[in-house]
Amino acid sequence: MRRPPRPVPVLRKALALVAALALTACSAAAPAPTPAARRTAGAAAGFPVTVENCGRTLTFDRPPAKVVTGYHPALETLLALGLGDRVAGRTFFGESAFLPGQKEQYDRIPQLSPTIMLPQKEVMLAQGADFVLDNAMASFDAAGGYATVEELDAAGSPVYILGGWCSPEEVLRFTLDDTFTDLRNLGRIFGVPDRAERLAAELRARLADVRKRVEGRAPVKVLATDGGKGPVNAYGGSGVTHQMITLAGGENVLADVEGDYTEVSAERISAARPEALLVSDYATLRGEDMPSAPAKAAEAFAVARNSPAAEHGRYLALPVAAQHPGYRNLLAVTDLARFLHPDAFTR
Incomplete structure (x- = not known):
């Protein structure tokens, strides 16, 4: 990806x-x-x-x-x-x-x-x-x-x-x-x-606001994926995507997997039972080998079909630019927190 x-x-x-x-x-x-x-x-x-x-x-x-x-x-x-x-x-x-x-x-x-x-x-x-x-x-x-x-x-x-x-x-x-x-x-x-x-x-004030809003809330178990039916392209316990999930009040279900962008077996994904998906979205950069975010979410739901995420069809399409160094990844923490904890942003 x-x-x-x-x-x-x-x-x-x-x-x-x-x-x-x-x-x-x-x-x-x-x-x-x-x-x-x-x-x-x-x-x-x-x-x-x-x-x-x-x-x-x-x-x-x-x-x-x-x-x-x-x-x-x-x-x-x-x-x-x-x-x-x-x-x-x-x-x-x-x-x-x-x-x-x-x-x-x-x-x-x-x-x-x-x-x-x-x-x-x-x-x-x-x-x-x-x-x-x-x-x-x-x-x-x-x-x-x-x-x-x-x-x-x-x-x-x-x-x-x-x-x-x-x-x-x-x-x-x-x-x-x-x-x-x-x-x-x-x-x-x-x-x-x-x-x-x-x-x-x-x-920094935006990040502090997010921390305050999600503080004390149960972390949402998140699978961050870039598609695949097995092995699955996913994000482990290092790098920018893992940090965004954590700051936004999530728990990366692959936090113990070494690396940032990596391949993970279908069995490992199924056993993780995520509550929500974070899906890398290329929007208009899609081609035959670049499926849409909904298609990648569907692939992950099929692999983790017994998970709460699949049951509720819960996923967020995240522009892939936010998963690279730059101003945007700091903004994306707020978007991710709103997705994981919408009730924390009602006031």
Whole structure:
């Protein structure tokens, strides 16, 4: 379902098969200065700024002005920070579940790739970007024809990976606190630290409200699934989806299963007897190998046919973008809590 470095990256894998790259011929953004010009232009007020990401030290003498974003959670995080005017190019996002007010901004930004992957090496290097933001390392794999992190750094296009999803091991170590770290780092990089702190404070208040509402309530047993009749693609006891379930007042029935996105036997799913399902939803990215959320829910209900979830047909379709590092996963905790404990939100 998801992008590498996950063990079964169905979404990335399927979309990466698209052979033709539809490119927007021109951008309204002004040409970016050359790397040499950036180095000699001098530091802006409040700069230089230095941050750590993926074991690398990134230093900025001025806020980025020509940004390219990868998979959509990267773009919507910048939009949430009010930085849409800095984005000169983006990848495709076919899911219908745009965050409020963001579809219009998305449509105004030139599309550089018809998939969620960044464009191929030559196209990417030709953008002259002064910052690249993405959610994983898949779009920087030389074997796939992409510009590497090192090549983009050398071209004056430093790469930042949200959530520190820089390796399979780091995906498992991810916590929602890493999203707050990203907001703080991006605020500093773009010279808007106060704006980032205000957004972080709003999000922390939302999470505190959820905790207060679900406190003392019996956790709802949740199976988070991406479909399959056996083995079932599901979410174990590590990573972002497990944390969202827990914060929302749920109990992940696969909490003792090692890993984040993994395969689980039908027998294990049946024995778990979930009370509710959380189903990854790709919306308009569906294809023959990407069934709809209702179809995936039906598969899980058939496997766990003796469960309370199947008896009541209880499931929530969660946009898959919320299961990747970015601003959206913090918002999704509230949506999940409302689904699991609707009576806690009547006041």
